[in-house]
Amino acid sequence: MKLSRRTFVAASAALVASRPLHAKTEADVIVIGAGLSGLYAARLLADEGVKVVMVEGRGRLGGRLESYRHLEGAPEAGGDSILGGYGRVRDLADQLGLTVLNHRPRGRLSKTEIALGGSVIPRDQWPDHPLNYMPTESKAAFPGRRFFESVVAANNPLxxxxxxxxxxxxxxxxxxxxFLREQGWSPDTINLNYNTNIGRGTSAHDCSILTWFFRIGWDKVQTDIENVALKVVGGNQTIPERIAVELPGDVHLNKVVSAIHQDAAGVNVICEDGSTFRAKRVINSTPLPPLRWVNFDPLLPAEKAAAINMLPSMKINKVFLTASEPFWDDDGFGPGMWTDTPMGQVAVLRQLENSTAVTGLICRSRGIMAEKLDALGPKAAQALVISEYEKLRPAAKGKLKAVGYKSWAKDRFAGGTWMEWHPGQVHQFQPHLASAAGRIHFCGEHTAQSNRGMEAAAESAERCAFEVLDVL
Ligand SMILES: Cc1cc2nc3c(=O)[nH]c(=O)nc-3n(C[C@H](O)[C@H](O)[C@H](O)COP(=O)(O)OP(=O)(O)OC[C@H]3O[C@@H](n4cnc5c(N)ncnc54)[C@H](O)[C@@H]3O)c2cc1C
Structure with missing residues (x-):
């Protein structure tokens, strides 16, 4: 059954309603999860004539690609930038007839302020500021991730x-x-440049430097190929949505998988509402946290189960703000800020297709700061972010409005933004993430070896689709 985008949700609902609760749907392959990896794997299999059925827990497509279309320019709550070396994703966007826009030059239009210890620090005062714990030779450098990454790049053994x-x-x-202590950094320098607005983990103690060695090398290849940060016009979520429109098989929304049972001839996928799907093979594309709630019979191999249960996920919350007027013209600071508050890092959104106008601000709160917002709940979290901004910038008082909020850790179908690695986990668990368990195959960004983000999701889909084609 082929569904147009417009009829998609309604038709899925009708499909569910018309089917008896315990009926079995038969297919060659069931793909669990209609995010980028699951849909792309389904597309590749369908191209080879395989009968695929998709089962998705949410009431929408796209998973961690979620475009806030109620806001001007559809900014991304989830996956944001398609980088230069994303051969698979860029090719897919082309095949689907989508337009992409390079946002990288717009990101450089606004100056980002440093805000620490309760005030904005004018840039000329930064080198001698008492909170400046930069290494002696780098006192004037902007603190944080870029500086940390430059040190990793200079000392990358891979x-x-x-x-x-x-x-x-x-x-x-x-x-x-x-690693940073070996570079001569003090705990204060580490705190300033790593733990504040943390890139990965919750502190420098619980993240593996090996994953940064990979990341920095991979980033360089992305920019060497083309220094762009592309977004799909209308939102990155359009990629999975378009794939679904072109898919010949059914895509069932609101089907939360709770158990997967294999026997000698096939696999049953059982959903929370009691409906069952059966196929020769299953591809699971869910992230690890929701997979911890799925009952496998027989049990998964011990090492695979341990990887699923033990690997952490990054926590990021996004708060979207609009400003009733450009208050930054009044206080002379740029609207973007790098802060040590639960508001995290504030970036300027310029999302419209043919304009560089400011369409809003986005506050990214990471690690333990994201946990603080989660403890408050969405409403109080948004109020806190605005009050923190106003405390630092009195000119903003009464001019900011929260128009969107997303906690990825609190999203039951994601449990975080992406998979992370504690020190020592890479060699313990990496070999088990992508391995099949009988008739169940696994894709998803966390199972990729040579990429990150959307391109990792696409890489994993290709590997998994070919794996399944080999055994069908
Ligand atoms: C805040 C944020 C920023 C990001 N920024 C970037 C970026 O700039 N560039 C980049 O390349 N990548 C970025 N990413 C990562 C990128 O979005 C992901 O790597 C990619 O979308 C993951 O696709 P996936 O198919 O592996 O997983 P998902 O998109 O998570 O798909 C899995 C699907 O499984 C479904 N599911 C889960 N549990 C069940 C269940 N029990 N039953 C049925 N269905 C279930 C989910 O609802 C989901 O649809 C970002 C992600 C986030 C969250």
Whole structure:
């Protein structure tokens, strides 16, 4: 059954309603999860004549691609930038006839202010400021991730980033903190440049530096190929939505998978509402946290189950703000800020297709700051972010409005933004993430070896689709 985008949700609902609760739907392959990896895997299989049925827990498509279309320019609550080296995703966008826009130059239009210890620090005062714990030779540098990354890049022992999971790289699978101490950084320098607006983990202690060695090498390849940060006009969520429109098989929304049972001839996928789907093979594309609620019979191999249960996920909350007037013209600071508050890092949104006008602000709160917002709940979290902004910038008082909020850790179908690695986990768990368990195959960004983000999701879909084609 082929569904147009317009009729998609309604038709899915009708499909569910018309089917007896315990009826079995038969297919060659069931794909669990209609995010980028699941849909792309389904597309590849369908192209080879395989009968695929998709089962998605949410009432929408796209998973961690979620475009806030109620806001001007459809800014991204989830996956944001398509980088230069994303061969698969860029090709897919082309095949689907989508227009992409390079936002990288717009990101540089506004100056980002440093706000620490309760005030904005004018840039000329930063080198001598008492909260400046930059290394002596770098006092004037902007603190945070870019500075940290420059140090990793200068000391990256991996000649090829793909070798991160090779046995020889095991010696590098230790904490970011240990690595930075070896570079001569004090705990205060680490706190300023790593733990504040943290890139990965919740502190420098619980993140593996090996994953940064991979990341920095991979980033360089992205920019060497083309220095762009592309977004799909109308929102990145359009990619999975368009794939679904072109898919010949059914896509069932609001079907939360709760159990997967295999026997000698096939696999039953059982949903919370009691409906059952049966196929020769299953592809699971869900992230790890929701997979912890799925009952497998027989049980998954012990190492695979341990990987699913133990690997952490990054926490990021996004608060979208609009400003009734450009108050930044009054106080002379740029609207974007890098802060040590639960508001996190504030970036300027310029989302319209043919304009560089400011369409809003986005506050990204990470790690333990995201946990603080989660503890408050959405309403109080948004109020806190606005009050923190107003405290730092009195000129903003009464001019900011929260228009969108997303906690990825609190999203039951994601449980975080992406998979992370504690020190020592790479070589313990990496080999088990992508491995099949009988008739169940696994894709998703966390199972990729040579990419991150959307391109990792697409890489994993290709690997998984070919794996299934080999055994069908
Ligand atoms: C805040 C944020 C920023 C990001 N920024 C970038 C970026 O700039 N560039 C980049 O390349 N990537 C970025 N990413 C990552 C990128 O969005 C993801 O890597 C990619 O979308 C993951 O696709 P996936 O198919 O692996 O997983 P998902 O999109 O999570 O798909 C899995 C699907 O499984 C479904 N599911 C879960 N549990 C069940 C269940 N029990 N039953 C049925 N269905 C279930 C989910 O609802 C979901 O639809 C970002 C992600 C986030 C959250």
């Amino acid at each position: 000649e090829a980033f793909e070798s991160w999971a090779d046995p020889e790289s095991k010696k590098y699978d230790r904490s970011v903190h240990a």
